[in-house]
Amino acid sequence: xxxxxxxxxxxxxxxxxxxxxxxxxxxxxxxxxxxxxxxxxxxxxxxxxxxxxxxxxxxxxxxxxxxxxxxxxxxxxxxxxxxxxxxxxxxxxxxxxxxxxxxxxxxxxxxxxxxxxxxxxxxxxxxxxxxxxxxxxxxxxxxxxxxxxxxxxxxxxxxxxxxxxxxxxxxxxxxxxxxxxxxxxxxxxxxxxxxxxxxxxxxxxxxxxxxxxxxxxxxxxxxxxxxxxxxxxxxxxxxxxxxxxxxxxxxxxxxxxxxxxxxxxxxxxxxxxxxxxxxxxxxxxxxxxxxxxxxxxx
Amino acid sequence: xxxxxxxxxxxxxxxxxxxxxxxxxxxxxxxxxxxxxxxxxxxxxxxxxxxxxxxxxxxxxxxxxxxxxxxxxxxxxxxxxxxxxxxxxxxxxxxxxxxxxxxxxxxxxxxxxxxxxxxxxxxxxxxxxxxxxxxxxxxxxxxxxxxxxxxxxxxxxxxxxxxxxxxxxxxxxxxxxxxxxxxxxxxxxxxxxxxxxxxxxxxxxxxxxxxxxxxxxxxxxxxxxxxxxxxxxxxxxxxxxxxxxxxxxxxxxxxxxxxxxxxxxxxxxxxxxxxxxxxxxxxxxxxxxxxxxxxxxxxxxxxxxxxxxxxxxxxxxxxxxxxxxxxxxxxxxxxxxxxxxxxxxxxxxxxxxxxxxxxxxxxxxxxxxxxxxx
Numbered sequence: 001x002x003x004x005x006x007x008x009x010x011x012x013x014x015x016x017x018x019x020x021x022x023x024x025x026x027x028x029x030x031x032x033x034x035x036x037x038x039x040x041x042x043x044x045x046x047x048x049x050x051x052x053x054x055x056x057x058x059x060x061x062x063x064x065x066x067x068x069x070x071x072x073x074x075x076x077x078x079x080x081x082x083x084x085x086x087x088x089x090x091x092x093x094x095x096x097x098x099x100x101x102x103x104x105x106x107x108x109x110x111x112x113x114x115x116x117x118x119x120x121x122x123x124x125x126x127x128x129x130x131x132x133x134x135x136x137x138x139x140x141x142x143x144x145x146x147x148x149x150x151x152x153x154x155x156x157x158x159x160x161x162x163x164x165x166x167x168x169x170x171x172x173x174x175x176x177x178x179x180x181x182x183x184x185x186x187x188x189x190x191x192x193x194x195x196x197x198x199x200x201x202x203x204x205x206x207x208x209x210x211x212x213x214x215x216x217x218x219x220x221x222x223x224x225x226x227x228x229x230x231x232x233x234x235x236x237x238x239x240x241x242x243x244x245x246x247x248x249x250x251x252x253x254x255x256x257x258x259x260x261x262x263x264x265x266x267x268x269x270x271x272x273x274x275x276x277x278x279x280x281x282x283x284x285x286x287x288x289x290x291x292x293x294x295x296x297x298x
Numbered sequence: 299x300x301x302x303x304x305x306x307x308x309x310x311x312x313x314x315x316x317x318x319x320x321x322x323x324x325x326x327x328x329x330x331x332x333x334x335x336x337x338x339x340x341x342x343x344x345x346x347x348x349x350x351x352x353x354x355x356x357x358x359x360x361x362x363x364x365x366x367x368x369x370x371x372x373x374x375x376x377x378x379x380x381x382x383x384x385x386x387x388x389x390x391x392x393x394x395x396x397x398x399x400x401x402x403x404x405x406x407x408x409x410x411x412x413x414x415x416x417x418x419x420x421x422x423x424x425x426x427x428x429x430x431x432x433x434x435x436x437x438x439x440x441x442x443x444x445x446x447x448x449x450x451x452x453x454x455x456x457x458x459x460x461x462x463x464x465x466x467x468x469x470x471x472x473x474x475x476x477x478x479x480x481x482x483x484x485x486x487x488x489x490x491x492x493x494x495x496x497x498x499x500x501x502x503x504x505x506x507x508x509x510x511x512x513x514x515x516x517x518x519x520x521x522x523x524x525x526x527x528x529x530x531x532x533x534x535x536x537x538x539x540x541x542x543x544x545x546x547x548x549x550x551x552x553x554x555x556x557x558x559x560x561x562x563x564x565x566x567x568x569x570x571x572x573x574x575x576x577x578x579x580x581x582x583x584x585x586x587x588x589x590x591x592x593x594x595x596x597x598x599x600x601x602x603x604x605x606x607x608x609x610x611x612x613x614x615x616x617x618x619x620x621x622x623x624x625x626x627x628x629x630x631x632x633x634x635x636x637x638x639x640x641x642x643x644x645x646x647x648x649x650x651x652x653x654x655x656x657x658x659x660x661x662x663x664x665x666x667x668x669x670x671x672x
Contacts, residue, residue, distance in 0.1 A: 002450075006422030010415060097539060101510055108513035110441060110466035112475065133449065206418060207445040208466075210438050211511040213414045220415075255416065259408060259423045268416060 005137050007256045011249030012140035013202050014220055016147055018228075018248045019241060020194030021221030023151075026229070026240065028167045028187045033089030033218055034074040035195040037096030038067040040214035042199025044104040047111050047209040056117045059200055060143070067196020068189040070096060075185030093214075100211060107211040116204035136205060143201060147194065148241045154190075163187050195221075223276055224248035364396035368431070368619050369404045371424030373443060375436035376412040378564055379590045380483075383604035384435050384457045390605070391612015397619060410439055412564075421446035431455060431619055433611070434480075436564075437465050437514065444478050453618050453625035456480030457611040458604070460514035460562070462630045472629040479628045481611045483562060483602055485587055486636035487521045490559065491529045493600040493638065494585055496653050498557055503532045505555035507547055507573065509565040510537045518561045544569045548576040559585040560596065570594060583648055589639050595667045598640040598652060603661070607633050637661030 017039055024032035042063040049059045070092060077088040101107065115121065118136050127135055154160045165172050166183040173180040195217065203209045228247020232238045258271040372388065374381050385407070389399055397403045406427060410417040417439045424432050425446065432447065432454045434440040440456035444467060447454055457480050462468040467478055494504065506522060508515035519535055526533045534555050536547045544566065551558065558577055560566065566573070574595045577584045586596030589603050610631060617623045639662045640652045657663060 003422050003426035006419060006426075006446075010419060014415075098510075106513050106516060107509075107511045108437060108441075108465065110464075112441075112444065112466040205445070206414070206442065208438075208441045210414050210441075212412060212438070216413065252419070256419050256423065259416075259419055260426065268411065 003256060003260060005133065007253045008137045008249065009140060009205065011252040012137065012144050012245070013198055013205065014224060014252065015144050015245040015248035016201060017195045017198035017217060018221045018224035018244045019147055019151055020191035021218065022225045022240065022244045023163075023187050023191040025222060025225055027164055028184060030085050030184065030188065031089065032074065032188060032191060033086065034070060034092040034096070034188075034192055035221060036214045036217045037093035037100070038070045038192040038195040039199040039202070039217040040100050040209070040211060041070055041096050041103070042067050042196030043203035043209045043213060044100040045196070046200040046203050047109045048103050048105070050111050050114050050116065051109070056115055056120065056204060060117070060197060063200030064193040064197045067199075068193035070196070071189040071192025072185055074192065075188040079181035079184055097211070104209050104211070108208060110208040111203070112207045116207070117201070118205055140201065144245060147197070148245060151241055152239060159186070220251065224251050227251055227276070362396045363398060363401055364620060366619075367402050367404075368397055369406065369427065369429045370431050370433060370615070370619075371406040371408070371427070371429035372433045373417065373420045373424065373435065373439045374407070374409045375417065375439040376564055377409055378568065380562060380567065380588055380604045381435050381458060383590065384608040384611070387605035387608020388433055388457065388612040388615070391609035392616050394609065395613055395616030395620070397616055414438060414442065417442040418446060425450055425452060431615055433457070433615060440467055440480070441465060444476065448476065451477055454478040454480075455611055455615040455618065455625065457608060458483045460484050461517055464513070464517065468630050474626050474628065474630070477625045479614065479625045479630050481607055481614070482630055482632045483604070483607055484632050485518055485562065485602070486600055487518065488525050489636045490585065490587070490600040491522070491525055491531060493598065493656065494531070494557065494559065495529045496656060497598060497650065498583065501531070501556035503534050503555045505534045505536060505551040505558040506561065507536045507538060507544070507551060507558070507566050508561055508563045510539055512563050512565065515561045515563040538565065541565055541569050544572055545576070548573045552577050552580045552582050555582065557583045557585065560587045560591055562587050562602075567591065578647070581648060583650060586639070589662060592639040592641050592662070593664055593668050595644055596641065597644045597648065597650065598638065598656070600636045600638055602633055603637065639663070641667065643667055
């Protein structure tokens with residue numbers, strides 16, 4: 001049971017970040033590497049604020065805003081200075097490494113003794129004993145669902161439609177007399193806001209900030225988005241955001257299964273890669289067949 | 299389309315099963331296979347009594363097998379010579395106390411490959427397999443362990459945590475913050491400086507390379523800077539952020555210093571051969587921080603022996619497993635006496651003679667340079 005809970009907790013935390021990667025990778029078609037920096041950025045900002053005595057719930061918003069600001073920078077570098085998408089992400093990610101160290105002060109900052117959104121006097125007075133083991137997963141679920149609903153609502157606003165159009169057909173955005181660059185910047189800001197929020201939640205749950213936590217964030221995000229989209233593609237009623245969240249939990253479940261099977265941990269990455277490849281190859285092959293059939297019809 | 303999805307899942311499962319097969323057979327040499335591990339974990343699940351009963355009959359015998367059947371989860375943060383030595387020492391320490399792997403001890407060993415997310419999943423896995431005790435090697439995984447077991451109350455014994463107080467794993471007075479205790483690998487900074495002064499009476503500057511991402515190194519640097527003046531040294535630090543920076547940083551550093559000393563910095567130690575090579579060309583001595591570094595070509599070290607640190611940790615763990623003491627009742631321990639290690643072959647290459655007063659009391663002298671880190 002504890003392993004299922006563990007998977008849920010890990011999966012849900014990374015799901016917040018995966019929602020961001022969904023915006024950049026799927027909607028904007030922008031390979032955004034800055035999430036590798038904004039994820040620990042959120043964590044760094046959070047520990048710094050919590051140690052200063054800021055309410056842990058407030059850190060959620062502040063972390064989102066800081067991440068969004070970093071995302072803006074990536075967007076501005078790309079749009080205004082015409083730097084290639086991949087490179088502008090790398091620039092921001094690299095800069096954030098130093099910034100994160102500055103913000104947190106050290107490479108590893110524990111907050112075990114501080115109040116967090118998962119452990120505070122208010123929660124303890126509210127929650128019964130029986131619920132306690134599930135508490136972390138429940139809180140995470142609430143946060144993820146709120147993020148998902150807000151994102152869904154946003155994507156259906158005027159600005160959200162423009163965002164979607166910017167990825168699919170940016171000529172349309174221009175023809176509507178809108179600046180497609182601004183739309184991209186906005187998309188990157190939201191995406192990195194989510195990544196930073198995930199980092200904030202991550203460090204509060206783990207009880208410490210560690211500079212190395214950001215490494216590979218982008219890959220986990222991509223994997224979650226793709227696994228989720230592929231697995232739930234046939235259910236038309238399932239929203240992409242739901243699929244992404246599912247993908248994140250499935251991804252973490254795979255890692256957990258690999259560990260539980262007695263797999264040497266050094267082989268973990270290989271397993272993940274194989275698993276990932278299998279899912280992709282199987283769905284691509286069938287897609288290919290459909291296309292060929294379509295051509296014959298012509 | 300549904301079929302396709304099902305197929306994907308089945309294929310994935312099969313692929314994992316195949317890979318699992320390879321890995322568990324590989325593991326058989328060192329640990330019991332995963333199926334055995336699970337079954338013994340299950341049998342252990344319902345009894346806590348055997349551990350208590352064993353404490354009565356277990357006072358004297360060193361090699362005597364302790365009663366009971368223990369499952370210990372060892373989580374190591376990264377693949378690394380010093381940390382591997384901790385693990386070997388830990389198992390040795392347990393064995394000295396009659397808890398022997400394969401007889402009454404099942405070891406679940408996992409390595410997080412320096413990934414924080416994996417570290418916490420490893421801990422969840424140990425808890426699911428009902429480990430009686432978790433051994434966490436290195437700071438980040440010790441913190442993961444602490445946050446994972448907070449509610450379950452499974453004791454955690456850590457090792458290779460340089461500053462348990464700064465990591466909030468111990469209170470300022472050395473008492474544990476919960477069911478967690480262990481050993482610290484704090485460097486004997488002043489002894490190292492004293493030793494360098496004896497070996498190189500004329501040296502003025504010491505270069506230290508460290509990764510900005512490793513908290514242990516940052517605090518060690520501070521300590522070096524504070525103490526260096528007392529021995530007439532000046533510290534030149536060189537911060538790096540990844541392995542890729544090391545060659546450039548090393549080139550830069552060897553131009554500026556009379557000698558180099560190492561911390562227990564994981565990134566730097568992993569790339570030590572590069573630094574040794576660059577320093578060797580300039581005839582600059584490199585001092586190590588532990589025995590393995592001296593073996594592969596550092597001139598000398600006033601340092602730690604991670605195997606004995608691990609043994610000390612294993613003995614603490616044995617006390618907890620046998621129910622003699624609770625983890626929360628033991629303060630964390632540091633290695634008591636730093637020992638001198640020297641490499642005469644390196645000294646010869648550099649044209650330096652190691653002073654007799656050091657070599658006479660040496661815990662280990664090596665007359666060759668071994669090529670591997672492990």
